[in-house]
Amino acid sequence: MSESRVLLVDDEEELRRSSAQALELAGFRVDTFASAERALELISFSFPGVVISDIRMPGMDGMTFLQRIREIDPEVPVILVTGHGDVQLAVRAMREGAYDFVEKPFTAQMLAGTIRRALDWRGLVLENRRLRAVAGKRDDIEQRLPGRSPLMVDLRYRVRAIGASDADTLIIGETGVGKEVVARALHDLSSRANSPFIAINCAALPQNLIESELFGHEPGAFPGALRPRYGKFEHGRGGTILLDEIGSMPFDLQAKFLRVLQERVITRLGSNETVPLDVRFIATSKLELEPEVAAGRFRADLLYRLNVATLRVPPLAERRSDVPLLFMQLVRESAARYGREDIEISPSLASEMATRDWPGNVRELRNAAERLVLGLETDRDEAASPANGSRLADRVAAFEKSVIASALAAHGGALKPVYESLGISRKTLYEKMQKLGLDRRALTDEP
């Protein structure tokens, strides 16, 4: 576990300091706490570490602390520190689920082996959960991000690969392409799937409250701040935080956010204390960020830190061949959502959708599907009926056009598989396309 850490809880300051020093010398990353209440804030279902706590403490004692941790996740290893000869308490601690116990006085050397074993065990628990999540979610990704175009096949591959890691991720794509859908898929594929997913729109945060919104504050941090308050970052503890429109984050806040990314700690407004933060960050942007860096609006160091793992979600204009199927799926989903009967979409309508421009991408296509389902589409009757006109010749021509258009869209505009699969010659296909007014470029992903 790269982020593995040791939380050390003891009310005696001297003991806390000396134990932490010795454990850090032994190579562990240690955070110390004077009370169990404070340390408990860091425990989550995906907490990547081990807890060492004194049993006898004012406020929440070690046994209650153990119980609370086990309510959050029974597989967080807890090592309890008992007084010398306190055998009964040690036995009780083990019975109630402690990973191990150690008697006072102890040395870091005595503890190091137990801590290492506990961290290894925790690592295996989290890895197993991650693998189970990936196995369970495989088909789901196909559903959430449908499409046979090479760009979508590649995107699903990358989403699975990055989702399984815990890497901070940058998602770039035009409006409405599904960046948030991708972010949620990444979260659900990760070992954090059972912890919160918090979406924050950086463009919509009130400028004067933005820091307190994200980092939280202590009483008196600014006029009117009477009570302490957790920020959104802390609400996402153990889970994933989506920073939508990261390019809109004010420049001075970018430096503070970079520190959070690098050090995984936050400082609430009005406090000097740092609080460890275990979250995965996913950021999205409609804009490419390099030009923003060149224009001095976005910090280069933040971009380099963020774009270790970058996903690009293609606009519909680059994957027109996906539009017919996607549209049909969106119509089915809308019909289910509004409790309407399934509308049968004629192949010609589905293919025609691929010829239109969708500057609002999947959001716009989804709206069109909803309008159709709700009967608000003006040309619905024409569109959803199998063919226009009543003359047999017109109906046959419309049907022929829809079959050829679907085949062209399905094969990304390549002619050979189309005339082969339809059992006609290349010449016949050309003639029919001309006669029926079909432009293969409008139906394909060709630029």
Ligand SMILES: Nc1ncnc2c1ncn2[C@@H]1O[C@H](COP(=O)(O)OP(=O)(O)OP(=O)(O)O)[C@@H](O)[C@H]1O
């Ligand atoms: N593959 C998909 N299948 C079904 N619905 C989708 C898909 N992708 C996106 N949508 C829908 O399209 C809408 C836009 O998606 P989303 O909010 O993820 O896009 P976005 O790229 O984050 O947009 P913006 O940049 O404008 O915030 C949502 O209603 C979402 O449910």
